[in-house]
Amino acid sequence: MLPPRPYPWHLLMATSLLVVVDGGCSWNREAAVSPKTIVSRQLCRQGIAAMERNQWDEAEPLLAKAVDVCPEAPEARAKYADLLWHRNQHAEAIREMAEAVRLAPDDAASRVTYGEMQLAMGDIESAGEAADLALDMNPKLASAWALRGRLMRRTGKQREALSDLHRAEGLDPKDSSYPMEIAELYLGLHEPDRALATLQSLSSRWSDQEEPAALLSLKGMAYSTMGRYDDAANTFLLACSRGGADIETLYRLAETQVRAGRPREAAAALKKALSLDPQHAASRHLLAQLGTDRGSLR
Incomplete structure (x- = not known):
């Protein structure tokens, strides 16, 4: 599924507004901006603020x-698609995202979002097409490499997935989801030693008291695989204390x-x-x- 992290939405507003005579709707920032477009952008901005809360x-x-x-308005459709996805209305979300892509065909990031949705629904072919088109448009887009890496992983090509996710991490080192997936x-x-090294490097972004439960759980898995029981x-116990006490971690x-x-x-x-x-x-x-x-319990 789409990554559970919140999107860092940025809504760029036009600095000058021109009203067209027919009162139509245009989202193109280089074109005249209609009253309907102004209202749509205001509503979109308010909706995004509500989602962030x-x-x-x-x-x-x-x-x-x-x-x-x-x-x-492609941005309005993309944000609405994100909301629908969050509410598990997946088919409706994909339809809105497809419209956003159609309205902004040169927006590589929108194609990545569309591809992530298709991948989550198991449509490997559509997700692959979206990843390839996004990379053709912008070979330096980290999220596009990450999407391709997830596709490789889904289809069993683990080494190729690793290469693509390392590429994504290099392009956007601030995104902590990439090293988590690499681990x-x-x-x-x-290769638990490499997994642990990746996770220990990632851990430096937080204090010992702030390491996320998901990161600690992966560390625990690496230690266990290495025989460091x-x-x-102790690491799994710490993960549970940080809100990660799901049944698999327990x-x-x-x-x-x-x-x-x-x-x-x-x-x-086990009783828990x-x-x-x-x-x-x-x-x-x-x-x-x-x-x-x-006897072992005495």
């Missing part, structure tokens, strides 16, 4: 109205605690996991194993 119910009518007022790829390629357990925590010789702690983690999903098979199985070896 996570006030989605407030944003939806504003962005829908922005599109209604000026159907030829996941290294783990999948059974105490380090893995299970991984318990698994590494067992391997580290900490069965009592593992049993507690089963409180989230009593039918989680792996947690039930591991807890049963611990129950049959009662």
